[in-house]
Amino acid sequence: MKDKTNLSVGIDLGTSNLLIYVEGQGTLFNEPSIIAIDKATDKVVSVGHEAAKLVGKTHDKVEVVRPLQGGVISDIKLIREILLFTLEKIFVSDLQTIGKLMICIPSEITNTEKEAIVELGHSLGIKNTEIEEEIKAAALGSGVDIFAPKGHMVIDSGGGTTDFGILSLGDVVLSKSIKIAGDFFDRQIIDHVKTVHKLEIGNQTAERIKIKLSSLTGPYPIDEDGNPIVFEAMGRDLVSGLPRRVVLGTEEIREVLLNCFEAIKSVLLTTLEETPPELAGDLVDNGILLTGGGSQIPGIREYIAEIAQVPVYLSEVPITAVIDGCKKMLKMTNRHFYSEV
Structure with missing residues (x-):
């Protein structure tokens, strides 16, 4: 017992x-x-x-x-x-x-x-x-049968890293990682606001901007009334040193994220190129599973599918x-x- x-x-x-x-x-x-x-x-x-x-x-x-x-x-x-x-x-x-x-x-x-x-x-x-x-x-937590003799691919985008893994027979066959994920996106948003708007914002503000305005493909997000979503960011003016606010839109934040995702795209292609042929063939049917907080960015499924040319699925329990x-x-x-x- x-x-x-x-x-x-x-x-x-x-x-x-x-x-x-x-x-x-x-x-x-x-x-x-x-x-x-x-x-x-x-x-x-x-x-x-x-x-x-x-x-x-x-x-x-x-x-x-x-x-x-x-x-x-x-x-x-x-x-x-x-x-x-x-x-x-x-x-x-x-x-x-x-x-x-x-x-x-x-x-x-x-x-x-x-x-x-x-x-x-x-x-x-x-x-x-x-x-x-x-x-x-x-993969296991998302319902993937990782113990089957078939190839599965998982991209887990968290706060510190985006991890890529090819799994088969219950273990990781190939894995790669890049330190471009949620925290990096926040830092790039901070740099963008500082450079373009001459306003210094904090990490928490950058994260809120990311959550509200992020998208990678397709129509830009709109509110319930059909208007473009905007975010009023408040911080310190770099010229006067006084508190100030600026209005940010979804277009400029998408541009920031797409620049970040160029490196993720490169690692994804390298991972696919290094995947053993039989397991790569399995991905045609099994596709790619996206997990982690980064998988919740609107348009990411379509973005990854366009690159990999295989089906892409979002985990039902990404976090x-x-x-x-x-x-x-x-x-x-x-x-x-x-x-x-």
């Missing part, structure tokens, strides 16, 4: 969001991967949504940090702190109830970083700690695909383990 206190926990360690699944309870945490630290005491002030509210608005005594930048670990100690804070909140300090920990990570993370993440789990007192690639979990796949993998490994006990 399985010990009811020997729970399995899955973690999607994303650049933008941290998601935590607990066996039998579902996904209990889905918030920004941001932590606020008191510089004087090194103690955690807040994590997730509460920490995100402090971005760009803190004083010298508090530092707000993203422990992952561009899909790369920028501070393993802060990752430990953010996991410790959230897990203790969920388990009320009783981490001993966790029997297995599975952490999903970006495809192109280094072996040194992989070892550091496994060791991180051990430092939390969870000896049975495993890592899995996000691209694999995203939770990775943690949903992690949940499935935990169930499969648990079933295999306990059938042998």
